[in-house]
Amino acid sequence: MLRQAVHRGAGLTGAAWLIGMTSLSLAACSDSSTSSNLSPPAAPTATALSARNVSLSWEASAWDGVDQLRVERQQAGSELVALRPSPQGERVLDLGLEPEQDVDYRLCREQAGAQRACSDWVTVTTPASALGTTVDVTVAHDGGQGADDLFLIGVLEFDNQAGFGAILVLDRAGQLLWEHVDTTRGYVNDAELLDDGTLLFNQYAEVRSMSLFFEPISRFIHADHPLVALPDSLFDPVTIETEQFYHHDADLFGSDAILSVVFTAGHDDVTGWDIVGDGVVAFDRATGEDSWFIDLFDYYDVQTDSCLPCLEELTFGQGHDWTHSNALWFDSEQSEIYLNIRNLDRIAVFDYPSGDLLREIGDGGVTFSHAHDPQVLPDGSILVFDNGLHRPGGEEYSRAVQFEEGTGGQLEVVWEYREDPDFYSDVMGDADRLASGNTLITDAVNGRMLEVEPGGGKVWEARLARPGMRIYKTQRVAGATFRQWCGLEPL
Numbered sequence: 001m002l003r004q005a006v007h008r009g010a011g012l013t014g015a016a017w018l019i020g021m022t023s024l025s026l027a028a029c030s031d032s033s034t035s036s037n038l039s040p041p042a043a044p045t046a047t048a049l050s051a052r053n054v055s056l057s058w059e060a061s062a063w064d065g066v067d068q069l070r071v072e073r074q075q076a077g078s079e080l081v082a083l084r085p086s087p088q089g090e091r092v093l094d095l096g097l098e099p100e101q102d103v104d105y106r107l108c109r110e111q112a113g114a115q116r117a118c119s120d121w122v123t124v125t126t127p128a129s130a131l132g133t134t135v136d137v138t139v140a141h142d143g144g145q146g147a148d149d150l151f152l153i154g155v156l157e158f159d160n161q162a163g164f165g166a167i168l169v170l171d172r173a174g175q176l177l178w179e180h181v182d183t184t185r186g187y188v189n190d191a192e193l194l195d196d197g198t199l200l201f202n203q204y205a206e207v208r209s210m211s212l213f214f215e216p217i218s219r220f221i222h223a224d225h226p227l228v229a230l231p232d233s234l235f236d237p238v239t240i241e242t243e244q245f246y247h248h249d250a251d252l253f254g255s256d257a258i259l260s261v262v263f264t265a266g267h268d269d270v271t272g273w274d275i276v277g278d279g280v281v282a283f284d285r286a287t288g289e290d291s292w293f294i295d296l297f298d299y300y301d302v303q304t305d306s307c308l309p310c311l312e313e314l315t316f317g318q319g320h321d322w323t324h325s326n327a328l329w330f331d332s333e334q335s336e337i338y339l340n341i342r343n344l345d346r347i348a349v350f351d352y353p354s355g356d357l358l359r360e361i362g363d364g365g366v367t368f369s370h371a372h373d374p375q376v377l378p379d380g381s382i383l384v385f386d387n388g389l390h391r392p393g394g395e396e397y398s399r400a401v402q403f404e405e406g407t408g409g410q411l412e413v414v415w416e417y418r419e420d421p422d423f424y425s426d427v428m429g430d431a432d433r434l435a436s437g438n439t440l441i442t443d444a445v446n447g448r449m450l451e452v453e454p455g456g457g458k459v460w461e462a463r464l465a466r467p468g469m470r471i472y473k474t475q476r477v478a479g480a481t482f483r484q485w486c487g488l489e490p491l
């Protein structure tokens with residue numbers, strides 16, 4: 001009852017509240033029966049950054065003379081929630097809110113002995129969400145190992161791939177904790193959280209990076225791309241126009257560079273077709289300047305090395321879809337770059353920086369066909385999401401498959417996850433081996449993510465509720481770490 005009384009009092013935002021602020025605040029906000037000699041802090045600055053997220057910030061001086069700050073959240077019909085900022089922190093990001101809700105916050109200074117003094121309440125309204133779907137959990141996790149896991153996903157809409165794109169962070173219960181939706185710039189491919197808590201992602205033809213507080217860090221895009229002319233209030237100030245058409249996957253490369261797949265252009269004199277191939281580029285994270293580049297036209301021949309049904313299709317409106325590489329991985333110990341060349345059913349391994357093609361992994365689509373996102377495991381075996389598109393024999397099913405290379409280059413399957421009846425995601429998808437030994441699988445076109453044990457038991461499954469919504473990839477994120485990146489102490 002005290003909280004509600006304080007809340008109503010806080011509604012007196014004009015002079016009536018401010019006159020006598022000291023005595024009224026102390027009387028109203030002290031939770032102990034003894035009077036506090038702490039002075040109340042100024043109200044936090046509250047800004048709705050998305051339908052799920054509000055940032056709260058305050059002056060560093062709020063910490064002067066106290067052990068702890070708390071941000072309290074009050075919503076109609078809900079229990080009061082206390083958010084605990086990291087020591088000496090000056091902001092937190094609130095998570096998991098609902099769209100179009102009024103949310104009240106105040107900042108409290110606390111000292112040992114139960115003395116506390118709280119600011120006035122401030123109200124912020126979360127905006128509407130353009131996401132258009134919720135997440136249904138179809139197999140609930142038992143709350144044991146991995147209960148703290150969160151999941152970062154890139155989301156697209158099948159009917160609007162050139163428009164809609166979203167990045168979400170959700171928990172095991174399917175609650176959306178963090179949400180970034182962009183309805184104009186196309187789908188999000190690879191999205192990952194770096195060790196510094198910032199996001200690096202490919203969106204359609206761009207490489208972008210931003211903080212979890214929605215602060216833009218950088219955006220790289222080809223200078224001639226039509227999207228350059230589309231206003232982007234968030235990213236325009238950090239846009240760098242380059243000469244590369246980025247797609248699918250970007251990784252941090254050392255501390256100062258980014259490695260990305262890019263389109264390259266060629267022409268086939270036999271068919272007369274304009275051909276789209278791929279390159280790999282390393283570029284400066286601050287300036288966008290290329291420091292290293294290879295082009296698959298220098299390694300392979302369209303006439304002798306092609307997937308013919310793929311080549312007949314056009315990609316990104318640029319030309320005939322030759323190699324369609326979709327994932328990169330840099331082995332920093334060996335200084336080798338792994339490139340998954342989807343349409344050629346192989347993983348090519350290049351030496352860095354010589355660019356020499358060291359070896360190729362693949363067996364013509366038998367073990368993996370048009371696969372996604374290879375992960376080299378500590379024992380040297382490789383895990384991929386085996387889509388099964390254009391599989392030899394024509395059978396249509398997808399699976400996660402782990403294989404080893406024999407001394408003669410043949411591939412030996414050592415583990416797989418396949419369902420009965422089969423599932424099929426002809427495009428996109430992901431398979432990640434988790435530290436627990438379980439495997440996190442993204443059944444992309446069905447908007448589904450699942451975690452399976454080595455024996456095949458399903459320990460968790462969730463899917464986007466609205467048909468036609470797809471998940472490109474899923475990255476597991478430790479919940480405690482994520483909360484720290486949001487300025488919050490672990491729960």
Ligand SMILES: [Ca+2]
Pocket residue numbers: 190191192249250251
């Ligand atoms: Ca990546």
Ligand SMILES: [Ca+2]
Pocket residue numbers: 373375430431432473
């Ligand atoms: Ca992966």
